[in-house]
Amino acid sequence: MSDILPSFSRRTFGRLALASSAAALASGWRPGDALAAAPGGEPIKVGILHSLSGTMAISETTLKDVMLMLIAEQNRKGGLLGRPLQPVVVDPASNWPLFAEKARQLLSVDKVAAAFGCWTSVSRKSVLPVFEELNGILFYPVQYEGQECSRNIFYTGAAPNQQAIPAVDYLLSEDGGGARRFALVGTDYVYPRTTNQILANYLRFKGIRDEDVMVNYTPFGQSDWQTIVSQIKAFGSTGKKTAVVSTINGDANVPFYKELGNQGISATDIPVMAFSVGEEELAGMDTRPLVGQLAAWNYFESIRTPANEAFIREWHAFTKNPKRTTNDPMEAHYIGFNMWVQAVTKAGTTDHDKVIDAMVGIRQPNLTGGIAQMLPDHHLTKPVYIGEIQEDGQFSVVWKTPDLVPGQAWSPWVPETKNLIGDWTKPIACGNYDTVTKACLGKTHA
Amino acid sequence: MRSLACLTLVVAFWLGAVLAPGQGARADDFAGLARGQFEAIAGGVATLAASGDPQAESVLHALEQRRLFFTPSGGLFIRQGEVYRDARTGQPVSPVPDMIAPVRLNNRVRKALVAAWAERDLSSPLVAKRLGAAEALYHRPDPAMLPAIGRVLSGEKDRAVRSALVRARAATILEQAPAPDQVAARLEAVASLRAAGGLEARGILASVAASASEDAGVRAAARAAVSRIDWTLRVWGVLQNAFYGLSYGSVLLLAATGLAITFGVMGVINMAHGEMMMIGAYVTWMVQQGIRMTVPGLEPIALLIAIPVSFVVCAAFGVLIERGLIRFLYGRPLETLLATWGLSLILQQAVRSVFGPTNIAVETPSWLSGSFALGGMEITLNRLGILVFAFLVLGGLMLVLRRTALGLEMRAVTQNRRMAALMGIRTPRVDAMAFGLGAGLAGLAGVAVSQIDNVSPNLGQSYIIDSFMVVVFGGVGNLWGTLAAAMALGMGGKVLEPTIGAVSAKIAILVLVILYIQRHPRGMFPVRGRGIES
Known part of the structure; x- marks a missing residue:
């Protein structure tokens, strides 16, 4: 039977593959959408470097959509420098080396004026050398572990001092339950490891003893949390108030929270503070057992401001789905994109060097109040909010920082980097300037 | 008006x-x-x-x-x-x-509310409410409630409520600041918490033992009680870990049973096996949504209805795949591997286009959420449900293979395809049915997995490697081997995890399996005789 029509089968298979890719294209973006109302002239290309397939598609597809929405809106407003904006969407397929390859394609073939993309830190690390070599501009919209400051990257998500540190402050406070014992639980990769290192040092400074801090790492996509949840339960039964700080990556959160609910751990016993769980992740969960669990972000969909309500309305109209949620990295792209538009307008050109220099100091209102300002270390000033999960899958804000927090590229809580700052303005113009030795470490510590 | x-x-x-x-x-x-x-x-x-x-x-x-x-x-x-x-x-x-x-x-504020409800419920005429209140006061002792606890305790008839109240009183007494005239009462409280046991009691006793302002005698008693409770907890911990291992093993077993048929019995390397699970999980979701919209009364048993539906849908998919793709590639494992891998990508992207890339919320019915205490063990209901389900599925599959005509024909084809064909068995039909059966079983696994994992287009990818590992480790073509391998891998993982961490445990298990396969290339229970490879 094996030798019946071998060539036929190959052809069928090819056709199947073709049909499926055509289907994928049809469901995705059509060039006409964004260019519809744009003015004439040579289009300015904007690269969108987000995974549309593979594991990270779950988070990154939304960011591609929001970029298309922002670009379409800008074109409706008359484009940029009298020219239309043209999105160039590539799919790095959750494959880290492919990110570098696609970045190279965007910069050297498509010659994009700026790129918006990446989610995981490893994908950012993979494209960083490409952006530096070809002197491109990347807007990175996700909260991350810091300890990086490239001239070619603008970090529009939170640095650790804009998310992790305030979150722990809240847990230590009376309102947050006055925790004196911490379980730092995370997925095993660079973001949780660096964040937990910073947090462990910070907790030590706050007088929490080492035996009161438990650190646990799990592989990507962990789905069996029984042992770890029971370990947390045992860890929390020494009579001291205990809290969990979770840097568990997106997908593994659902089984983690399910297990917490099933083992009867409620937020009033052991609260879980998450750094990677947003509205989007909650959309796939039954949130009733999670009421009161915490997340720290710089944006929540539930915050009522005119700007945010307009943004949500537009998002629902653009996606033709009134239930699509908005989240923190989407706001980061909103801020980043509008800042880039301002910088290009200010510089009067899309020339990379001129735009990079024009970026520092640009101000753009946040969707949730306050004004984001691009700092010399290419990070933003941001408000920090702590939200509690509610029955409807939204967060209710229970705490916010009194002022905007300026992002720090280098953590003062890591001994090796406590003297470093990033400052891309003259005369320092260095991503890792040692304030004690007054020297730029250059490529050796990037 | x-x-x-x-x-x-x-x-x-x-x-x-x-x-x-x-x-x-x-x-x-x-x-x-x-x-x-x-x-x-x-x-x-x-x-x-x-x-x-x-x-x-x-x-x-x-x-x-x-x-x-x-x-x-x-x-x-x-x-x-x-x-x-x-x-x-x-x-x-x-x-x-x-x-x-x-x-x-x-x-x-929620904590204050819990305390307020406990206060109110303590004098409720309903046993369940009083029990809940006593438990809440045990978890969150409030010295102001001590007189009320004593009052209710003196008139309480129900044994469970009494013991909960005794624990609550002990916890409350120990919560108060130590005073010299309280030593006797505190010693008594330590004794009742020691008798109660459990993590909570250990926590309270540990903080008493560590408190500097405590009477030395009370401290010593608390220390002794802590080490006593620790010992009991360790014993229960071993049993608890065994349950985790069984439960993890049962998930592996469910995921691998279907593959044991397609790969084990038919020798087809089906990389799209995980996607069959994914489709099963999406079918579960669709059934839940459909029932909610049409007959909301049946919602609690939507999951049970989803079981046969998923099986049939996935089996139909399986037959379709076998007829449309696999049958042209028999005897060419490399092409099969590539074709089914491509198919898995196509299915993933198709689901992503239709249902969106984000997770969908498959609901867990209330009879499958929560947990119950068995001695010092905490048995979660969804895990227990999956454990039972996995064995039912395996039992059912054994029955099909041993007691039905299809099973007989499948075994015949497995043992000697040419001979079976000569005996009048229509081998292409058996192939299609067997592949359909394997896909249907994957669909069942999808129903189960939807209760513990997130349901997204990527669901299948996280199970495919483990499934292959189980089948190969157990011995290709042997269902008992699959069972033994699933349980061995589940138990092994859970025994290693508390000591060396989840990441290292995963690596260690992989290394051990590789070493074992090196020595015994045909797995734990190799099929003897003229198998499909010969």
Whole structure:
């Protein structure tokens, strides 16, 4: 039977593959959408470097959509420098080396004026050398572990001092339950490891003893949390108030929270503070057992401001789905994109060097109040909010920082980097300037 | 009619306004809630609960459900639909006051609410409520409740409630600051917590043992009790870990059973096996949604209905794949591997295009959520359900293979395809049916996995490697081998995990399996005789 029509089968298979890719294209973006109302002239290309397939598609597809929405809106407003904006969407397929390859394609073939993309830190690390070599501009919209400051990257998500540190402050406070014992639980990769290192040092400074801090790492996509949840339960039964700080990556959160609910751990016993769980992740969960669990972000969909309500309305109209949620990295792209538009307008050109220099100091209102300002270390000033999960899958804000927090590229809580700052303005113009030795470490510590 | 309603409202409002000054003394009990700070609100909950005001219960309920609103001037209102009622009087107010804002709720306030409910329920005529209250007071001891606990305890008949109250009293006594005249009572409390055992008791005793202001005798007793409880916990811990291992193994078993048929029995390397699971999980979701829209009464058993539906849908997919793709590639494992891998990508992207890339929420019915205590073990119901389901599926599959004509034909084809064909068995039909069976089993695994994992287009990828590992490790073509391998891998993983961590445990298991396969290339239970490879 094996030798019946071998060539036929190959052809069928090819056709199947073709049909499926055509289907994928049809469901995705059509060039006409964004260019519809744009003015004439040579289009300015904007690269969108987000995974549309593979594991990270779950988070990154939304960011591609929001970029298309922002670009379409800008074109409706008359484009940029009298020219239309043209999105160039590539799919790095959750494959880290492919990110570098696609970045190279965007910069050297498509010659994009700026790129918006990446989610995981490893994908950012993979494209960083490409952006530096070809002197491109990347807007990175996700909260991350810091300890990086490239001239070619603008970090529009939170640095650790804009998310992790305030979150722990809240847990230590009376309102947050006055925790004196911490379980730092995370997925095993660079973001949780660096964040937990910073947090462990910070907790030590706050007088929490080492035996009161438990650190646990799990592989990507962990789905069996029984042992770890029971370990947390045992860890929390020494009579001291205990809290969990979770840097568990997106997908593994659902089984983690399910297990917490099933083992009867409620937020009033052991609260879980998450750094990677947003509205989007909650959309796939039954949130009733999670009421009161915490997340720290710089944006929540539930915050009522005119700007945010307009943004949500537009998002629902653009996606033709009134239930699509908005989240923190989407706001980061909103801020980043509008800042880039301002910088290009200010510089009067899309020339990379001129735009990079024009970026520092640009101000753009946040969707949730306050004004984001691009700092010399290419990070933003941001408000920090702590939200509690509610029955409807939204967060209710229970705490916010009194002022905007300026992002720090280098953590003062890591001994090796406590003297470093990033400052891309003259005369320092260095991503890792040692304030004690007054020297730029250059490529050796990037 | 409308004017009458208006008139009533006006009169009610007027009455409320006139009566308000007379309620000055009562209004204080409510004042704490009409504040912006959590500390004040939590304090307000305690004050109101203790006041015995007839409105207190409905006000606290409204707070819990986020229906309580306040104005900066101290007004407190409950929202019912579109109507706001004054919390103090229960009268509707119109128009809605200016600057009205919801009373905020956080974990601190929730804790105060739990305490308030416990206080109320302690004297409830219902055993379950009293038990709940006693448990809550044990978890969150409040020295102010000590007299009330003693009062209820003296009249309590129910044994479970009594023992919970004794524990609660012990915890409350130990929560108080130590005093010299309290040593006897504290020693007694330590003894009852020692008898109660468990993590909670250990926690309380550990902090007593570590407290510097504690009497030396009490401290020593607490230390002894802690080490005693630790020992018991360790014993239960071993059993608990064994359950985790079994449960993890049962998930592996479910995921691998279907593959044991397609790969083990038919020798087809089906990389799209995980996607069959994914489709099974999506079918579960569709069944749940469909039932919710058509017959909401059946919602609790939607999951049970999804079981046969998923099986049939995935089996049909399986037959389709076998007829449309696999049958042209028999005997060419490399091409099969590539074709099915491509197919898996196509299926993933198709689901992503239709249902979106984000997770969908498959609901867990209430009879499958939560846990129960078995001695010192905590058995979660969804894991137990999957454990039972996995063995039912395996048993059912054994029956099909041993007791049905299809099973007989499948075994015949496996043992010697040419001979079976010569005996009049239509081998292509058997191949299609067997592949359909394997895919259907994957669909069943999808139903189960939807209860513990997230359901997204990527669901299948996280199971495919483990499934292959189980089948190869167990011995290709042997269902008992699959069972043994799933349990061995599950147990092994869970034994290693607490000591060396989840990441290292995974690596260690992989290394051990590789070493084992090196020595025994045909797995734990190799099929003897003229197998499909020969």
